[in-house]
Amino acid sequence: MNPPAPPPALHDVETPVGVVDLSRARSNAERVVAYAAEHGLAWRPHIKTHKSIEIARLQIEAGARGLTVATLHEAEVMAAVTPDLLLAYPVVGSGKLRRLQRLLRREVDLRVGLDSEEVLGPLAQAADAEGREVGVLVEVDAGLRRVGIGEVDGVVRLAEAAAAAKGARYGGIMFYAGHIRGSGPEEEGALLRLAGFVADLGARLDAAGLTPEIVSGGTTPTLWSSHRIPRLTEIRPGTCIYNDRDAVAVGAATPDQWAYTVLATVVSTAVPGRAAVDAGSKALAKEERGGSGYGELFGRPEVKVVALSEEHGMLDLSGTEWRPEVGERVRIVPNHVCVSVNLQDRVVGIDGREARAIELEGRGRASPLPEAISVG
Amino acid sequence: MNPPAPPPALHDVETPVGVVDLSRARSNAERVVAYAAEHGLAWRPHIKTHKSIEIARLQIEAGARGLTVATLHEAEVMAAVTPDLLLAYPVVGSGKLRRLQRLLRREVDLRVGLDSEEVLGPLAQAADAEGREVGVLVEVDAGLRRVGIGEVDGVVRLAEAAAAAKGARYGGIMFYAGHIRGSGPEEEGALLRLAGFVADLGARLDAAGLTPEIVSGGTTPTLWSSHRIPRLTEIRPGTCIYNDRDAVAVGAATPDQWAYTVLATVVSTAVPGRAAVDAGSKALAKEERGGSGYGELFGRPEVKVVALSEEHGMLDLSGTEWRPEVGERVRIVPNHVCVSVNLQDRVVGIDGREARAIELEGRGRASPLPEAISVG
Numbered sequence: 001m002n003p004p005a006p007p008p009a010l011h012d013v014e015t016p017v018g019v020v021d022l023s024r025a026r027s028n029a030e031r032v033v034a035y036a037a038e039h040g041l042a043w044r045p046h047i048k049t050h051k052s053i054e055i056a057r058l059q060i061e062a063g064a065r066g067l068t069v070a071t072l073h074e075a076e077v078m079a080a081v082t083p084d085l086l087l088a089y090p091v092v093g094s095g096k097l098r099r100l101q102r103l104l105r106r107e108v109d110l111r112v113g114l115d116s117e118e119v120l121g122p123l124a125q126a127a128d129a130e131g132r133e134v135g136v137l138v139e140v141d142a143g144l145r146r147v148g149i150g151e152v153d154g155v156v157r158l159a160e161a162a163a164a165a166k167g168a169r170y171g172g173i174m175f176y177a178g179h180i181r182g183s184g185p186e187e188e189g190a191l192l193r194l195a196g197f198v199a200d201l202g203a204r205l206d207a208a209g210l211t212p213e214i215v216s217g218g219t220t221p222t223l224w225s226s227h228r229i230p231r232l233t234e235i236r237p238g239t240c241i242y243n244d245r246d247a248v249a250v251g252a253a254t255p256d257q258w259a260y261t262v263l264a265t266v267v268s269t270a271v272p273g274r275a276a277v278d279a280g281s282k283a284l285a286k287e288e289r290g291g292s293g294y295g296e297l298f299g300r301p302e303v304k305v306v307a308l309s310e311e312h313g314m315l316d317l318s319g320t321e322w323r324p325e326v327g328e329r330v331r332i333v334p335n336h337v338c339v340s341v342n343l344q345d346r347v348v349g350i351d352g353r354e355a356r357a358i359e360l361e362g363r364g365r366a367s368p369l370p371e372a373i374s375v376g
Numbered sequence: 377m378n379p380p381a382p383p384p385a386l387h388d389v390e391t392p393v394g395v396v397d398l399s400r401a402r403s404n405a406e407r408v409v410a411y412a413a414e415h416g417l418a419w420r421p422h423i424k425t426h427k428s429i430e431i432a433r434l435q436i437e438a439g440a441r442g443l444t445v446a447t448l449h450e451a452e453v454m455a456a457v458t459p460d461l462l463l464a465y466p467v468v469g470s471g472k473l474r475r476l477q478r479l480l481r482r483e484v485d486l487r488v489g490l491d492s493e494e495v496l497g498p499l500a501q502a503a504d505a506e507g508r509e510v511g512v513l514v515e516v517d518a519g520l521r522r523v524g525i526g527e528v529d530g531v532v533r534l535a536e537a538a539a540a541a542k543g544a545r546y547g548g549i550m551f552y553a554g555h556i557r558g559s560g561p562e563e564e565g566a567l568l569r570l571a572g573f574v575a576d577l578g579a580r581l582d583a584a585g586l587t588p589e590i591v592s593g594g595t596t597p598t599l600w601s602s603h604r605i606p607r608l609t610e611i612r613p614g615t616c617i618y619n620d621r622d623a624v625a626v627g628a629a630t631p632d633q634w635a636y637t638v639l640a641t642v643v644s645t646a647v648p649g650r651a652a653v654d655a656g657s658k659a660l661a662k663e664e665r666g667g668s669g670y671g672e673l674f675g676r677p678e679v680k681v682v683a684l685s686e687e688h689g690m691l692d693l694s695g696t697e698w699r700p701e702v703g704e705r706v707r708i709v710p711n712h713v714c715v716s717v718n719l720q721d722r723v724v725g726i727d728g729r730e731a732r733a734i735e736l737e738g739r740g741r742a743s744p745l746p747e748a749i750s751v752g
Binding site for chain 2: 008009010012013014015016017048070071089090092093094095096099115116118119139141145146147148149150154178265266267268269270271272274276278281282285286287307309310311312314325326327338339342343345346348350352353354355356357364365366367368369370371372373374375
């Protein structure tokens with residue numbers, strides 16, 4: 001008998017495909033856990049970045065306290081990893097409320113972030129109909145002007161309503177400071193304003209007998225400043241498990257902490273001064289940042305992805321002597337890792353000298369459409 | 377016995393979800409076919425826009441001549457609709473060549489676009505090993521500087537090589553004028569330069585005994601100018617089946633030809649002057665166009681999506697009296713339909729008073745990773 005064929009090499013894998021360096025992901029997780037422990041914070045990572053049960057387990061094993069999710073599908077999937085889930089998204093609509101009820105029949109300790117009585121009422125009612133209680137974090141606008149209540153009185157009123165609602169359990173407050181993306185004077189001002197707002201809010205909630213058990217915040221860009229927000233109990237950064245060009249641009253990570261790249265193949269060098277690779281906007285996502293392109297080559301930071309169409313990424317060779325050949329493989333660091341991962345069917349996890357497929361169970365919405373739908 | 381429950385209404389369907397107006401899609405297809413017929417052109421639509429067998433069939437029934445695809449997975453799926461396929465993408469790498477060989481065992485009449493002997497050689501060899509011939513269109517750089525040969529001599533040389541290669545059948549030339557996106561003086565100049573280049577190239581190929589049977593070009597922005605390109609035999613626009621804000625912005629469509637929107641639910645109105653919906657960059661794609669936002673409300677063009685995070689779209693209410701309530705449904709027209717469709721699990725097709733799920737069989741890459749992969 002012949003010896004078994006050797007496993008295919010990474011360079012045999014079809015491109016484009018996301019590649020995760022598991023050793024770096026572990027170090028990234030450990031670094032966040034160490035910081036959180038130093039400052040008495042819990043880390044509840046947002047799994048939107050990786051969408052994977054395996055990576056969520058890696059986070060929990062590293063010391064994460066529960067998980068944050070954005071969709072009901074993510075919640076359903078991650079309930080297999082931990083019962084301790086924060087659904088950082090208001091549940092709106094009868095279909096989603098039924099789905100939430102099914103989730104509550106499982107072993108979950110679920111909190112939901114929301115910012116209105118219009119969301120609180122039906123949610124509490126749905127939980128109560130299952131004989132369950134759902135934890136409620138009142139979402140506060142930290143300055144991003146996305147969701148959340150921006151004035152103290154409104155937060156207190158909704159906290160009171162949550163504390164009073166049958167089927168709900170008031171748990172505290174949450175916010176997302178996605179507008180703070182660096183460490184310049186403007187960002188420093190925004191961080192101080194946020195700290196002041198949270199302090200005021202905490203005092204008012206205390207006075208109302210609504211002391212927040214949980215104060216949940218923290219993005220990857222503000223991750224290492226989390227201890228400067230008073231009363232914070234937990235942080236939710238997700239990107240920090242893999243990091244990306246944006247995380248480095250805002251000073252939250254260094255290039256040796258990049259744990260995700262997109263493996264791509266050079267498919268054309270016909271246009272002088274450029275090379276086309278097979279990772280386009282359907283593998284990297286077309287999110288530009290201030291003229292620095294859509295990504296850069298791992299190990300060759302001078303080579304940027306300067307244009308993207310759906311299945312083509314264009315490398316600008318003007319700043320390098322390197323001249324790739326058709327068929328050559330490259331690895332691209334995306335600007336925004338979360339949306340690139342979301343474009344993969346699955347990713348390749350590299351663990352030392354071995355590699356294997358990592359499924360993205362939390363990807364998509366898993367909301368099958370009914371056979372027939374009426375219009376009207 | 378009780379009468380059967382009525383089918384769920386469209387407004388029961390979970391959001392966010394892409395919605396296709398099939399009647400508009402049919403009209404859009406018929407309009408392109410009529411234009412093509414008037415000018416003696418074949419329409420070979422690129423299916424990257426819709427990724428769906430049902431929509432591809434609709435195009436063929438309307439009179440499309442074959443289909444264009446970008447990936448091997450799209451080719452495998454669309455071979456069920458028509459044997460007449462153009463893979464407008466170079467096939468590079470051993471894994472993809474093996475996949476192409478499996479495809480050639482089916483009833484397909486496959487052409488491939490390519491721009492180098494490095495791609496032609498292994499491709500022809502792979503086809504020949506199957507006892508088949510693959511059609512070759514030499515890709516020409518129409519001015520976009522993405523892929524394609526930009527000078528006449530190089531095109532003639534590669535056409536000669538294709539004509540000589542065992543396993544290949546020289547079929548003509550193709551190009552993609554993605555840089556022409558409007559009808560101003562600059563675009564007019566680019567169109568005239570392209571027309572001149574194609575005329576020169578045709579004459580040189582004739583002189584070399586390599587008269588191109590197929591001259592394939594045409595994007596949605598240049599669709600209605602296709603007859604101004606000499607010797608063109610077929611056009612490949614894909615977006616025109618659904619259209620989007622970009623198609624309207626460049627004058628290639630009107631808003632009543634929008635056949636695709638993303639159905640979304642208002643989840644927060646807590647921030648004054650804004651409303652948050654549950655369609656974010658993971659449903660719409662974050663592709664901005666010159667300060668006009670990431671999408672607009674269908675039927676309310678004054679309401680733009682001014683910010684996107686992964687699961688939130690922010691509607692700016694400053695230009696409207698309309699004040700949506702939490703739970704209200706809206707439909708959003710994306711800037712770029714192809715990348716929004718690619719983010720859906722499936723879409724809802726509306727056909728008169730009925731609606732049903734439309735699967736996106738061509739989505740993803742369907743390249744399962746081996747169990748074990750070695751690194752090195």
